[in-house]
Amino acid sequence: MSDLTYSLKVFKQIGLLKPVAPHRLLGAGVQLAKWGPGLPSGVNAAAKRFPHQLAIIDDAGEITWSGLAGEINQMTQALKDRGVEAGDSIAVLSRNHRYMIIAIVAIMQLGGRVLLLNTMASRSQLGELAQREDASLVIVDQEFLDVAQDVDRSLVVLAWADADAPDDLPSVSSLSEGLSTRAHPKPERHGQIIIFTSGTTGLPKGARREEPKDLKPLIAFFGAIPYRGNSTVVLASPLFHSWGLINFGFGLSTAPTYVLRRKFDPAQVLRDIETYRAEVLVVVPLMMQRMVDADPAVVEKTDVSSLRITASSGSALAGELANHYMDLFTDSVYNFYGATETGWVTIASPKDLREAPGTAGVPPFRTTVKILDPEGRELPQGETGVIHVGNDMPFGGYTDGNTKAFADGLMNTGDLGHFDEDGRLFVSGRDDDMIISGGENVFPRELEDALIDHPDISDVVVTGIADQKFGQVLAAYVVLKPGVSLTEDEVKQYAKTHVARFAVPGRLMFLDELPRNPTGKVMKRELPEFE
Incomplete structure (x- = not known):
């Protein structure tokens, strides 16, 4: 299949070729031409194409695409009224x-x-970052006000404000109230x-992503993870993380309805899928594990048959988690292997995960992946080396001026x-x-994958520690399921039957x-x- 044929197939799949009233299609085209690639064009184009469709369902209620675009325009004006200019930095902790x-x-x-911050950012991190980046404003949820104590209070704006919000702090909602919804230049x-x-601990390192120059990244992403136009997407993965953000940003081209919740709750996710007939769920693997471990009575009575895609990334899928999940819900897991710096490397489909549990999948459209040795030479199939990747999602480097290492024109993962x-x-x-x-x-993951499949173990991580006899050994940290007990010897005996002798903890x-x-990484x- 030629690149053009493949591209047209993907465009049709995600609804870009769907018939739309000419004036709405023209309006969307104007927005894309005006803003170029990025979130403003995506939101404004969706508002022109499907103004009355729900854009977001969240803990505050529901809002349409036209309503969302209008409130964004109001907030844009509010920021200008506060003196914020092009090039200024604003920290967001939400x-x-x-x-x-x-x-x-x-x-x-x-x-x-x-400046998009992890919700686990510390008080010192936020204060130092705001000072270092000369932040014009710091926008935080009310629950993170303690984290913002070292920030000049006159710079603080509340994103989510509860009923008991401090009177002296404006919110995104109050700043925007009454302002014009007209578009901005x-x-x-x-x-x-x-x-x-x-x-x-330590000051966060910022990763700068360059905007795509064309639609090739969309084609690669949606060619591997088959979103459809105007679907309902339960976006559970944190938006501050690249995985949540890429699904929101790329998803805009499909004009979906997003279901967002401030806190992850497996029962709520299942209810949202059933209530809104959601086709897509965006998660990190830890969320999948918690859904698998959810109350069986809740799982049994909830209809999630609409779910076509469970898009997972953020950390490694442990053991047989993908198949356990698909056995319980639907054959829908698409696992994205990549990073903030690399973009995608490979994507595994449900078929891949069924046939080869533990695989990270295959490279998508226009993506090159090679396994190189320390000298930069490509290794043959089956041999282990360093994974290198090249794709259409350019990395803009870190804010400290550093970047990733490259070999043979490919980024070292x-x-x-x-x-x-x-x-x-x-x-x-x-x-x-x-x-x-x-x-x-020895790699810790082999032992992690074996132990997590033990019927009495709910969570595990393995690291290497120094050992006088062997130089190094694997050390396992194990969390048991409620109400069960295991001894250290029983865990080691189980390991001996599932991994090589040298991989036993x-x-x-x-x-x-x-x-x-919040993304599930230990x-x-x-x-x-250990003593």
Whole structure:
């Protein structure tokens, strides 16, 4: 199939070729020509094509595309009235809801820089970041006011405001009230989003993404994850993270209805899928695990048959999680392997995950993936090396001036992996996670995947620690399911029947829970040390 034929097929699939009234189609085209690639064009084009369709359903209620575009225009004017100009930086610390979207798109409409912060950002991180980036405003949910204590209070605006919000702080809603909903002219510079997603200590490192120059990234994404036009999308993954953001941003071209909730609750997600006949659910793997572990009575009585796509990314899929999930719900899991810096590397379909559990999938449209050795030479199929990628989602570098390493024109992902005979990629783990135990190369993920499938284990992470006898050994941190008990010897005996001798844990510790961030990644620096 030629690139043109493939592109037209994808455009038809996502509704870009759907018949629309000529004046609405013209209006959308004007918005795309005016703003170029990015969130403002996506929102404004959707508002022109489908003004009366619901855009967002959230904890505040419902709003149409035309209503959303109008409130964004009001917020854009409010920012201008506050003296914000093109090129100025505004920090945003928020959960998923309409006011976060309104703030982000308004900032971009006036050509500003959005500093998008992880909801686990600390007080010192936010204060130092606002000072370093010379933030004109800091927009936070009311629940994060304690985190914003070191920020000049005159710069603080509430995104989500509760009924008991402080009287001296304006909100996105109050700032916009009564202002004109008229469209704004294109700013002198393009708006930009900087994603800050570091852990809990140290100043966050900002990753700058360049806007796509054309529609090729859309074709790659939707060619692999088959969104359809005007679908309902339950977007559970955090919007501050690149996975949530790419599904929102790219999804705009399909003019969907987004269901957003401030807090993830498995029962609520299932109710939303049933109530709104959602076709798409966007999650991180930890959310999938919690849905699998949800109250069986709730799962049994909830109809999720409308679900065609469960789009997952943010951390590795553990063990047989994808198949456990599909057995319980629908054969819908599409697993995206990539990173903020790399964009996508590979995407696994339900068929891939059924036939080759644990695979990261295959490279999508116009994506090159190679396995290279330390000297930059490509390795043959089956051999493990460093994964390198090239695609149409350019990385703009870090805000500190650094960038990722490249070899053979491809970006170094920092992960090790190999291709199988069917061209499917398998990721062994980070290149700095590998340990040498008794002369053998050992990856923690092999043991993690084995232990998570134990019927009494609900969560696990494995790291490498120093050992006098073997140099290094694997150390497992295990969380048991409620009401069960296991001994260290029982876990090790189970491991011996599922992994090689050198991958059996040398040390083991039981915990009540693992320290995970909102995207599900374990913050290993917060794990207790072995004595």
